[in-house]
Amino acid sequence: QIQNVSELLQRWHADVLEFLRKDAPKIIVVLLVAFIMVQLLHMVTRRLIAFSQREARTGPRSQQLRTLASVVNGVGLFVILFVAAMQILPVVGINMGPLLASAGVAGLAIGFGAQTLVKDVINGFFILMENQYDVGDVVKVAGVTGTVEYMTLRRTVLRDADGTLHTIPNSQIAIVSNMTRDWTQTALHIAVSYREDTDRVIALLKEVGKE
Secondary structure (H helix, E strand, C coil): CHHHHHHHHHHHHHHHHHHHHHHHHHHHHHHHHHHHHHHHHHHHHHHHHHHHHHHHHHCCCHHHHHHHHHHHHHHHHHHHHHHHHHHHCCCCCCCHHHHHHHHHHHHHHHHHHCHHHHHHHHHHHHHHHHCCCCCCCEEEECCEEEEEEEECCCEEEEECCCCCEEEEEHHHCCCEEECCCCCCCCCCCCCCCCCCCHHHHHHHHHHHHHC
């Protein structure tokens, strides 16, 4: 019995030495590369956040940039960790076939249940990237008109003229009518007596409009 224990310890010792000689360096390299990639990702997102803080003083896109920075950081971190796990798990003897099959089935089920959420995020991403509207713009989306108070990848929050707050999922936004961007015009009907001098009326209207 003592001899069996000794042989078992010897085999364990040999396995540990083999692991340290062949597999441990691979795992260390993968972890080192993942660490470097995460640091680069954090550096990029910090630059975006710093730029958004400067934009807060000079432009209206600060919230959009912060939202994009959080999305880039979250998605990038997930991809880096997923790829690193796919490289490490086979080294330690874990068969990835059943895990990937199970993940595929689970992902398919989650995808069917979260179609609207995915559509919200995708549509919100293009709204931010294309700069269709900013916080503070007066827009008409999904049949609602109001001032944009808050926007994320999933939803847009509008405040209408009555003070009502409307929360609109981005998947419901098909047409955006921006009444603030660049320039707008308003048609006014002014009743004037027939006896008035039209040149004087037009000059007075221009003066009022300038004020």
